[in-house]
Amino acid sequence: MKELNAFIKKEFIHIFRDWRTLLVLFAIPAIQLIVFGYAISNDLKYISVGVWDKSNDEMSRKMIAKLAFSDFFKVNAVLSNESEIESLFKKGTIKEVIIVEDKFSKKLIRDGIANVQVIADATEPNTANMAVNYTTAMINAFAQEINKQPLKPSPFTAEVKMLYNPTLQASWMFVPGIIALILTLISVMLTSVSIVREKEFGSMELLLVTPLKPITIIVGKVIPYFILSVFNISFIFLLGHLLFHVPVAGSIVTLYFISLLYIILALTIGIFISVSVSNQQIAMMISLVALMLPTILLSGFIFPIENMPKWLQVFSAIMPPRYFIEALRGIMLKGNGIVELWKDFAVIAGMMVVFIVLSIKKYKSRLM
Amino acid sequence: MRVILFIMQKEFIQVFRNRMMLPILFVIPIIQLLILVNAATYEMKNIRIAFVDYDHSTFSQRFITKIRGTDYFIVGDNQSSVNTAIKAIDENKVTAVVVIPKDFEKKLKSNAYPLKIQVLINAINSVNATISYSYVQQIFLSLKNEDVFAKQTGNMPVQTINTIPRYWYNADFNYKKYMVPGVLVMLVTLISFLLAALNIVREKEVGTIEQLNVTPIKKYQFIIGKLLPFWILALFELALGLTIGKLVYDIPLAGSLPLLFAFSGVYMIVLLSMGLFVSTLVDNQQQATLVSFFFLMVFILLSGLFTSLESMPPWIQYINKINPLAYYVSVMRMILLKGSGFIDILPHFISISILAMAAMTLAVFRYRKTSG
Numbered sequence: 001m002k003e004l005n006a007f008i009k010k011e012f013i014h015i016f017r018d019w020r021t022l023l024v025l026f027a028i029p030a031i032q033l034i035v036f037g038y039a040i041s042n043d044l045k046y047i048s049v050g051v052w053d054k055s056n057d058e059m060s061r062k063m064i065a066k067l068a069f070s071d072f073f074k075v076n077a078v079l080s081n082e083s084e085i086e087s088l089f090k091k092g093t094i095k096e097v098i099i100v101e102d103k104f105s106k107k108l109i110r111d112g113i114a115n116v117q118v119i120a121d122a123t124e125p126n127t128a129n130m131a132v133n134y135t136t137a138m139i140n141a142f143a144q145e146i147n148k149q150p151l152k153p154s155p156f157t158a159e160v161k162m163l164y165n166p167t168l169q170a171s172w173m174f175v176p177g178i179i180a181l182i183l184t185l186i187s188v189m190l191t192s193v194s195i196v197r198e199k200e201f202g203s204m205e206l207l208l209v210t211p212l213k214p215i216t217i218i219v220g221k222v223i224p225y226f227i228l229s230v231f232n233i234s235f236i237f238l239l240g241h242l243l244f245h246v247p248v249a250g251s252i253v254t255l256y257f258i259s260l261l262y263i264i265l266a267l268t269i270g271i272f273i274s275v276s277v278s279n280q281q282i283a284m285m286i287s288l289v290a291l292m293l294p295t296i297l298l299s300g301f302i303f304p305i306e307n308m309p310k311w312l313q314v315f316s317a318i319m320p321p322r323y324f325i326e327a328l329r330g331i332m333l334k335g336n337g338i339v340e341l342w343k344d345f346a347v348i349a350g351m352m353v354v355f356i357v358l359s360i361k362k363y364k365s366r367l368m
Numbered sequence: 369m370r371v372i373l374f375i376m377q378k379e380f381i382q383v384f385r386n387r388m389m390l391p392i393l394f395v396i397p398i399i400q401l402l403i404l405v406n407a408a409t410y411e412m413k414n415i416r417i418a419f420v421d422y423d424h425s426t427f428s429q430r431f432i433t434k435i436r437g438t439d440y441f442i443v444g445d446n447q448s449s450v451n452t453a454i455k456a457i458d459e460n461k462v463t464a465v466v467v468i469p470k471d472f473e474k475k476l477k478s479n480a481y482p483l484k485i486q487v488l489i490n491a492i493n494s495v496n497a498t499i500s501y502s503y504v505q506q507i508f509l510s511l512k513n514e515d516v517f518a519k520q521t522g523n524m525p526v527q528t529i530n531t532i533p534r535y536w537y538n539a540d541f542n543y544k545k546y547m548v549p550g551v552l553v554m555l556v557t558l559i560s561f562l563l564a565a566l567n568i569v570r571e572k573e574v575g576t577i578e579q580l581n582v583t584p585i586k587k588y589q590f591i592i593g594k595l596l597p598f599w600i601l602a603l604f605e606l607a608l609g610l611t612i613g614k615l616v617y618d619i620p621l622a623g624s625l626p627l628l629f630a631f632s633g634v635y636m637i638v639l640l641s642m643g644l645f646v647s648t649l650v651d652n653q654q655q656a657t658l659v660s661f662f663f664l665m666v667f668i669l670l671s672g673l674f675t676s677l678e679s680m681p682p683w684i685q686y687i688n689k690i691n692p693l694a695y696y697v698s699v700m701r702m703i704l705l706k707g708s709g710f711i712d713i714l715p716h717f718i719s720i721s722i723l724a725m726a727a728m729t730l731a732v733f734r735y736r737k738t739s740g
Binding site: 018020021024025027028031032035036038039045046047048063087089090091092095108109112113114115116117118119120121122123124125126127128129130132133135136139140142143146147155156157158159160161162163164165166168169170172173185189190193194197277278280281282284285286288290292293294297298300302303304306307308309312315316326329333334336340 | 388389396407410411412413414458472476483484491494495498499505506527528530534538539541546566652662669678681684705706707
């Protein structure tokens with residue numbers, strides 16, 4: 001026990017000596033939270049549009065003025081022929097062109113119907129879809145105005161209730177994801193590197209000839225990162241709560257319980273990587289390139305798993321962070337407890353056992 | 369010149385003799401391109417929706433049939449009450465629930481306006497919730513129109529404006545066409561940046577940098593010799609990724625490839641210089657990775673790769689002026705999907721060239737100071 005303490009102390013000195021790493025570890029979550037919380041939203045505002053008013057009469061000008069003075073559109077270009085559309089789209093200066101047909105007012109009065117063509121740049125499908133929806137809605141509203149009829153009471157309206165996240169805060173969804181990302185980062189990357197590093201420099205052999213048992217070395221390596229991770233998640237919880245009022249609807253005890261369980265899982269993955277590879281560069285490439293992107297993309301962090309094709313959902317099922325994120329969202333936003341989340345707990349615990357067994361097998365054949 | 373070639377040869381040997389490096393450089397990105405592009409989608413084809421039908425009327429039947437008729441929804445079994453519906457949402461069995469109240473149709477017929485239909489949506493993923501709701505609203509709108517027109521035929525609006533939407537470049541809203549260029553940018557960026565950042569630090573850490581410093585190699589030869597191999601590797605990686613994008617995802621490749629590679633070449637200079645700069649800031653590979661991760665993460669998230677740049681606040685747009693990824697992501701999409709030409713991307717080209725010069729100067733300056 002005394003040896004272990006001394007060893008942990010040595011590791012802590014290593015970690016604290018390196019203020020750059022520490023700074024980055026605490027700055028990453030802060031900056032990510034701020035970026036995700038403030039920068040990412042779905043409200044499209046001031047979409048850049050181009051206008052090609054072929055008729056340029058009273059009605060069409062009125063309609064365009066209505067669009068231009070709304071918060072949704074910003075008229076960036078006035079066009080006068082077809083070829084301009086393509087050149088403006090190619091420059092990327094506008095996202096949509098509104099074309100008012102010739103003799104707009106006349107047709108409206110004579111035939112009671114006139115056409116407006118809306119061409120959207122659909123390279124970004126969702127933006128295009130929303131832009132066209134806004135445009136249609138505004139034009140319809142304009143049509144009602146010119147009819148000078150009192151607005152008919154709508155026979156029925158939708159009363160929407162956004163469950164668990166009533167104000168649609170992006171940060172509420174991202175906080176659990178960022179926690180998973182950070183834990184994966186610290187626990188997998190740092191532990192994997194810290195052991196490989198001793199191997200690469202040859203100091204692992206020095207450690208192995210000391211009376212320290214291999215298990216003491218591993219545990220001693222892991223505990224400082226474990227403590228660091230606990231501090232880090234507390235920091236993220238606090239930041240999320242103070243800046244974006246991310247709730248914890250369930251019990252804090254369950255929250256920490258699942259987090260600790262996941263930290264241990266991540267640490268064992270880190271150990272597994274570090275006993276499997278020979279140098280730091282590879283360890284880091286694996287943790288970053290092979291692990292980071294799937295963590296971001298396959299775990300439901302940003303993109304919902306239900307949207308993915310079936311075969312990909314199978315891939316997602318073997319990603320450890322998926323279960324952690326699901327459990328965190330359950331506890332923080334829905335107020336779930338262990339009873340509802342037992343599956344996630346079981347999968348995380350099961351994966352932990354698998355990686356421990358694998359690491360022990362690999363470790364024996366490598367070092368002893 | 370010969371000296372540079374020797375250093376390059378050394379770098380190539382070091383990269384290629386490492387048996388684990390090659391799969392990391394070429395196999396993992398390919399696999400990721402094949403898998404992740406499918407994951408990164410807001411294209412919703414199967415929003416799971418269920419009804420709580422207290423009315424059991426022709427109206428509610430019409431509503432359900434209408435929703436079934438679209439491509440967006442998978443209609444689950446009717447829920448018996450609001451409580452069971454909420455429970456189903458809680459267990460992630462459905463995403464949205466529509467509650468049609470009792471006697472709805474009766475009241476509708478007797479003009480007892482306004483009536484309310486409740487829509488419950490799991491809003492944990494706010495983006496998803498917004499899009500799902502917009503689809504539900506479209507159904508609402510068309511139901512409403514049918515209803516109003518059916519009842520008030522004599523009273524139809526005298527003047528209607530017909531909006532005809534058309535979508536260019538990606539008429540079928542294929543999300544993959546949008547994501548392939550983005551994921552490709554991310555992979556190429558991650559790999560080349562990390563290689564550059566880790567490489568020189570490694571020489572520092574192992575101590576071989578001192579040996580290099582006492583040789584008559586000039587600084588510029590050293591830097592060029594070090595970075596050129598990665599520059600070549602990165603462009604090769606890009607070519608590989610584009611081939612896969614074309615073969616597997618059938619992305620359009622509408623514009624000129626030489627132009628794309630020219631832009632990529634300049635972009636790589638920015639990236640590799642930044643990698644070099646990072647490696648002068650740190651002492652070991654672990655720090656290098658963390659610092660790279662930090663920069664890359666911020667750059668990637670702000671670049672408009674996953675979320676539309678249009679919906680970001682103005683201050684982000686200012687930060688993006690110095691974000692090389694923001695330029696690269698949009699140029700990549702412009703050239704590949706829209707076929708933009710040199711004149712169209714000229715402003716981006718100028719910006720990225722300025723960034724390249726700035727990053728290069730900064731990196732070379734820092735590099736001299738630390739090891740000179």
